[in-house]
Amino acid sequence: MSLMKSNLLPIVKKQYLFKLQGCSKFFLVMIIMQIVGMIFSVCNIGSMSCTSNETLKLSLYGNTTIQILIFTIACGMGSAINLNLKEAKSVDFTFVSNRISSNLSSIAILVTYALFGAVTFPLSACFIRIAKYLLIGGSNIIERNFYISPGELICSGGATFLYILLFSSAVYFAVVLVERSKAFIIALLALIVLLPRTELFNDIIIFYGSEHSFFMFMVKVLVTSILLFMASIIISNNVEVRK
Amino acid sequence: MKNKHIKLIIIIYLVALTVSTLFYYIIPKNNFVKGQSLKEVEEVKKRGRIIAENIDLLPSKKSDPNYDIQSYEFKYEDKNLEIVKETVRAQIFIGRKNTNDNKIEVYSCKAPTFFHGVEYSDKIKEPKIEMINSILNIKDEKQKYSEYVYVEFPKDFTTTQFYGKETYNSYSGFGGMGCSMVYVKIPKDLVILNDEKFIYIK
Numbered sequence: 185m186s187l188m189k190s191n192l193l194p195i196v197k198k199q200y201l202f203k204l205q206g207c208s209k210f211f212l213v214m215i216i217m218q219i220v221g222m223i224f225s226v227c228n229i230g231s232m233s234c235t236s237n238e239t240l241k242l243s244l245y246g247n248t249t250i251q252i253l254i255f256t257i258a259c260g261m262g263s264a265i266n267l268n269l270k271e272a273k274s275v276d277f278t279f280v281s282n283r284i285s286s287n288l289s290s291i292a293i294l295v296t297y298a299l300f301g302a303v304t305f306p307l308s309a310c311f312i313r314i315a316k317y318l319l320i321g322g323s324n325i326i327e328r329n330f331y332i333s334p335g336e337l338i339c340s341g342g343a344t345f346l347y348i349l350l351f352s353s354a355v356y357f358a359v360v361l362v363e364r365s366k367a368f369i370i371a372l373l374a375l376i377v378l379l380p381r382t383e384l385f386n387d388i389i390i391f392y393g394s395e396h397s398f399f400m401f402m403v404k405v406l407v408t409s410i411l412l413f414m415a416s417i418i419i420s421n422n423v424e425v426r427k
Numbered sequence: 428m429k430n431k432h433i434k435l436i437i438i439i440y441l442v443a444l445t446v447s448t449l450f451y452y453i454i455p456k457n458n459f460v461k462g463q464s465l466k467e468v469e470e471v472k473k474r475g476r477i478i479a480e481n482i483d484l485l486p487s488k489k490s491d492p493n494y495d496i497q498s499y500e501f502k503y504e505d506k507n508l509e510i511v512k513e514t515v516r517a518q519i520f521i522g523r524k525n526t527n528d529n530k531i532e533v534y535s536c537k538a539p540t541f542f543h544g545v546e547y548s549d550k551i552k553e554p555k556i557e558m559i560n561s562i563l564n565i566k567d568e569k570q571k572y573s574e575y576v577y578v579e580f581p582k583d584f585t586t587t588q589f590y591g592k593e594t595y596n597s598y599s600g601f602g603g604m605g606c607s608m609v610y611v612k613i614p615k616d617l618v619i620l621n622d623e624k625f626i627y628i629k
């Protein structure tokens with residue numbers, strides 16, 4: 185035990201920078217997943233509708249960016265699991281640290297992933313538009329929704345950040361629970377299977393997904409994420425060292 | 428893979444996305460397929476409904492630029508009229524005038540047709556209307572089969588959640604895709620010989 189009284193913030197910063205180096209491969213995974221999503225989108229793997237009569241056929245392909253968003257959020261969730269793995273945790277003990285600093289640095293990593301996703305996702309939406317424009321020309325592209333205003337771009341980035349943070353914090357909390365007791369695996373699996381069949385699931389979706397005010401959505405997500413992260417810190421604070 | 432390589436990939440990726448975004452904002456905006464706004468589509472639908480419900484309004488709307496109405500006038504002095512209908516895309520309505528003015532007026536209106544907010548009425552030909560040897564012929568114009576493929580970029584929910592979403596359905600006006608309404612206005616006492624295929628307006 186060190187006799188020197190340590191300050192939490194510098195330790196968190198040091199741990200964060202160290203973890204960032206170690207977890208940089210996750211940025212690479214996110215990039216690969218986003219590129220896969222972009223390929224899906226540019227190749228018209230998405231919605232298609234068509235109408236015809238005896239002389240005319242009209243087909244419309246919807247080049248949606250939803251795949252890129254899902255892959256980006258999934259990467260955020262994957263990194264939340266990865267940060268709680270034993271190998272990743274063992275890195276913490278190379279520093280003079282405690283559970284709080286370890287959790288805070290992990291949360292900072294998750295926020296960084298979310299920020300990276302929030303920057304790259306809206307830009308990738310522009311990328312697929314320009315790629316499609318260069319591939320097929322403007323004469324087959326419907327003008328409506330082709331242009332994303334800078335305001336919409338910023339809003340999309342902000343919402344992406346909040347969604348990644350929300351899902352990452354939920355997964356982080358779940359992993360901490362499982363770490364605490366393996367019995368939670370069964371409980372979580374039961375929750376994953378049963379929750380979508382309940383009214384509560386719809387209420388949760390409406391609570392976040394039907395919020396049309398960006399400010400209120402931000403408040404809801406931040407409060408939820410902070411509560412989940414705090415709960416994770418409190419639960420993991422009681423876990424033995426190197427467990 | 429070494430960290431410095433990963434850093435390089437991240438930088439290249441970010442630069443590529445930023446450059447494409449800048450390029451995206453400067454590309455010319457004039458060669459895209461123009462889509463109508465939801466409000467405009469609703470307006471056209473409303474006008475289509477008015478015509479569908481009141482076919483006898485066609486003559487009065489002839490000069491209205493909001494309606495695509497073709498009109499024909501034929502001098503006709505016989506007592507009987509034969510109409511040859513060789514069309515699957517047009518509904519034929521017959522209305523009688525109050526006088527015997529020896530003129531047959533024909534009005535044709537193409538249904539406004541939209542597919543996801545894009546109007547393609549101009550891609551469908553109207554029926555050909557002509558008087559040949561005292562027989563009024565209403566025929567579908569021969570049209571080569573054509574296929575149009577459009578690409579649309581729907582906004583994802585991270586934008587529509589806060590900016591709203593416009594949902595476009597296909598609209599094929601009155602009577603289905605590419606259908607027309609033909610209103611034949613005949614003199615008071617003219618007899619239509621083959622009257623089983625037509626809808627009479629009282």
